[in-house]
Amino acid sequence: xxxxxxxxxYYGDFxxxxxxxxxxxxxxxxxxxxxxxxxxxxxxxxxxRMNDLIDxxxxxxxxxxxxxxxxxxxxxxxALRKRVGMVFQKPNPFPQSIFENVAYGLRVDGVRxxxxxxxxxxxxxxxxxxxxxxxxxxxxxxxxxxxxxxxRLCIARALAISPDIILMDEPASALDPISTSKIExxxxxxxxxxxxxxxxxxxxxxxRVSDKxxxxxxxxxxxxxxxxxxxxxxxxxxxxxxxxGRFG
Amino acid sequence: xxxxxxxxxETILTMSGAVTTIVILLIVIFLFKEGFGLFRSSDIEKGYSxxxxxxxxxxxxxxxxxxxxxxxxxxxxxxxxxxDEEIVPFRFDEIFSRYSDEELGEDYEFMPDKLGExxxxxxxxxxxxxxxxxxxxxxxxxxxxETTITxxxxxxxxxxxxxxTPAHQFGVLPLIMGTLWVSLFAILIALPLGLGVAVYLSExxxxxxxxxxxxxxxxxxxxxxxxxGFFGLVVLVPLIQKGMNLPVGETGFAGSLVLAIMALPTxxxxxxxxxxxxxxAMREASLALGANQWQTIYRVIIPYAASGISxxxxxxxxxxxxxxxxxxxxTGNAAVIPHTLFEPVRTxxxxxxxxxxxxxxxxxxxxxxxxxxxxLFIITLIINISAEMISSKKQTV
Numbered sequence: 001x002x003x004x005x006x007x008x009x010y011y012g013d014f015x016x017x018x019x020x021x022x023x024x025x026x027x028x029x030x031x032x033x034x035x036x037x038x039x040x041x042x043x044x045x046x047x048x049r050m051n052d053l054i055d056x057x058x059x060x061x062x063x064x065x066x067x068x069x070x071x072x073x074x075x076x077x078x079a080l081r082k083r084v085g086m087v088f089q090k091p092n093p094f095p096q097s098i099f100e101n102v103a104y105g106l107r108v109d110g111v112r113x114x115x116x117x118x119x120x121x122x123x124x125x126x127x128x129x130x131x132x133x134x135x136x137x138x139x140x141x142x143x144x145x146x147x148x149x150x151x152r153l154c155i156a157r158a159l160a161i162s163p164d165i166i167l168m169d170e171p172a173s174a175l176d177p178i179s180t181s182k183i184e185x186x187x188x189x190x191x192x193x194x195x196x197x198x199x200x201x202x203x204x205x206x207x208r209v210s211d212k213x214x215x216x217x218x219x220x221x222x223x224x225x226x227x228x229x230x231x232x233x234x235x236x237x238x239x240x241x242x243x244x245g246r247f248g
Numbered sequence: 249x250x251x252x253x254x255x256x257x258e259t260i261l262t263m264s265g266a267v268t269t270i271v272i273l274l275i276v277i278f279l280f281k282e283g284f285g286l287f288r289s290s291d292i293e294k295g296y297s298x299x300x301x302x303x304x305x306x307x308x309x310x311x312x313x314x315x316x317x318x319x320x321x322x323x324x325x326x327x328x329x330x331x332d333e334e335i336v337p338f339r340f341d342e343i344f345s346r347y348s349d350e351e352l353g354e355d356y357e358f359m360p361d362k363l364g365e366x367x368x369x370x371x372x373x374x375x376x377x378x379x380x381x382x383x384x385x386x387x388x389x390x391x392x393x394e395t396t397i398t399x400x401x402x403x404x405x406x407x408x409x410x411x412x413t414p415a416h417q418f419g420v421l422p423l424i425m426g427t428l429w430v431s432l433f434a435i436l437i438a439l440p441l442g443l444g445v446a447v448y449l450s451e452x453x454x455x456x457x458x459x460x461x462x463x464x465x466x467x468x469x470x471x472x473x474x475x476x477g478f479f480g481l482v483v484l485v486p487l488i489q490k491g492m493n494l495p496v497g498e499t500g501f502a503g504s505l506v507l508a509i510m511a512l513p514t515x516x517x518x519x520x521x522x523x524x525x526x527x528x529a530m531r532e533a534s535l536a537l538g539a540n541q542w543q544t545i546y547r548v549i550i551p552y553a554a555s556g557i558s559x560x561x562x563x564x565x566x567x568x569x570x571x572x573x574x575x576x577x578x579t580g581n582a583a584v585i586p587h588t589l590f591e592p593v594r595t596x597x598x599x600x601x602x603x604x605x606x607x608x609x610x611x612x613x614x615x616x617x618x619x620x621x622x623x624l625f626i627i628t629l630i631i632n633i634s635a636e637m638i639s640s641k642k643q644t645v
Contacts, residue, residue: 048536055455082538092529095552108539108547154533161538 007061018219029196031206034216048084085158089170091150093142105161128156148179168198283619289612298392299375306330314415338375376414408583410613426593431568434507442515450523469513477577480506498580500593511564522556559639566631572597
């Protein structure tokens with residue numbers, strides 16, 4: 001279970017996240033929607049401490065995963081990131097073979113058992129619905145795949161280290177409709193084993209894949225509720241305006 | 249109006265492009281024309297001939313053999329493919345100790361006859377005499393046919409003594425070896441250091457440190473090489489001499505050190521740029537998979553920047569191979585094939601710089617220096633082409 005408590009986040013002087021608290025349950029899909037620059041990606045990147053890489057940022061509040069504050073000094077960031085996988089907006093495979101891309105997380109984790117790596121790679125590619133397409137060309141460069149395939153490869157890569165949580169930052173925004181629907185099917189199937197948090201610009205996508213939806217605006221979490229409720233009878237006027245396309 | 253104006257500009261641009269290209273081409277042609285003229289030059293000093301006794305069956309002698317003869321290193325014709333006869337080298341000025349000025353005549357009009365006598369009397373002789381005094385009576389005298397320097401003499405020769413008489417020694421091997429040795433060790437020193445600094449600057453240094461160090465390193469690239477040479481001569485050379493307990497401090501090693509310092513800025517800036525160009529997405533992908541910073545550096549950033557890093561290496565080598573002044577100042581310039589790096593060596597560029605001023609224009613020595621220039625040109629051309637190929641290579645696996 002993921003819990004954010006009174007989160008405030010600053011880029012220098014810019015107050016990017018304002019007093020956000022929310023809980024996400026195990027084995028659910030939570031979607032964050034909202035206009036560009038509303039802070040949804042920033043919020044997502046808190047959970048695997050990706051924001052640590054950006055200079056001059058400041059965080060107040062607590063991020064808890066299974067009750068532990070992941071910003072505690074005692075937390076090993078690498079270990080945290082092995083528990084909390086991430087898929088980025090643009091497919092970003094390494095300039096290596098398909099196999100090596102998926103094996104990367106295992107290798108940096110110090111796994112040497114070749115059989116184990118092979119099994120895990122196959123398993124992950126199957127879970128990412130890519131195995132059938134690439135099983136005969138595992139040695140080929142990952143750059144030879146199409147954009148949609150590359151994104152599923154990135155998902156397989158994230159799955160290979162057996163995380164509990166997968167963060168997805170607009171995973172389908174750079175893809176065509178067919179690839180997008182494959183990714184959405186994949187998210188739906190992954191739900192039973194993983195807790196998924198997804199940021200999306202596409203409201204239909206949020207409606208299709210998520211159990212719960214949070215609507216962000218100007219660094220505030222305006223509304224957070226069951227997806228059905230958000231899309232059918234939102235409580236806040238801003239949410240209503242946004243999902244009906246009156247702005248944003 | 250406007251059209252005409254654009255037309256004029258276009259013509260000017262085309263012209264300047266064409267002129268530049270032609271000039272460069274002409275320089276290259278000039279270089280090679282002068283250089284390859286060497287192979288049409290006589291291998292012994294101009295205006296002189298070598299004569300042997302008529303019974304001697306020796307044929308062409310290489311410049312190296314001629315030198316050995318006159319240095320008394322070879323003492324029997326048998327070694328050179330002739331009959332078993334002791335070699336008697338005879339230099340022209342020895343004639344004056346054998347005959348008085350009266351005997352030779354007022355205008356040396358009897359000189360050819362006397363030379364003929366000497367040659368006829370001595371079966372093992374090899375006489376090095378001015379062509380104008382060749383005996384008119386060729387009975388018993390065998391004038392060696394004029395031969396030219398061959399590529400084998402040039403590229404295979406082990407000695408570079410351009411002013412040697414009777415035969416110039418243009419063996420380029422020691423110079424090529426010197427250049428390669430000095431450059432190779434310079435790169436061996438500069439590469440790990442340069443890459444280390446590049447990784448530090450690109451990945452580890454803070455913003456402030458980088459903003460301070462990068463301009464400083466780029467400044468290093470702009471220091472004239474003679475200053476580096478001076479520094480090497482004053483600081484490094486005595487240090488090496490004392491530290492290694494050597495007879496002289498001017499060694500190939502000193503050259504390598506100075507070159508390494510000079511190649512560092514190039515290697516650092518090019519490699520650092522390549523690493524900086526690793527997309528942020530790659531770093532994030534690696535870190536998000538639980539890799540730590542070091543794993544990210546050596547598993548993602550260095551492989552991603554590999555082509556840029558190779559370009560840095562090749563450019564660094566190019567700098568080292570072509571560098572003249574600093575090396576000239578610190579390597580001691582002995583044109584012998586080096587056995588260790590702690591001996592004086594001499595590089596191709598240093599040879600050209602040091603000797604061109606003394607070589608008469610158009611002469612054999614002059615041509616030999618141009619040919620050295622050609623060799624250097626070809627070496628750097630190969631290096632630059634490979635740099636081009638490596639850095640333009642598409643990122644595949």
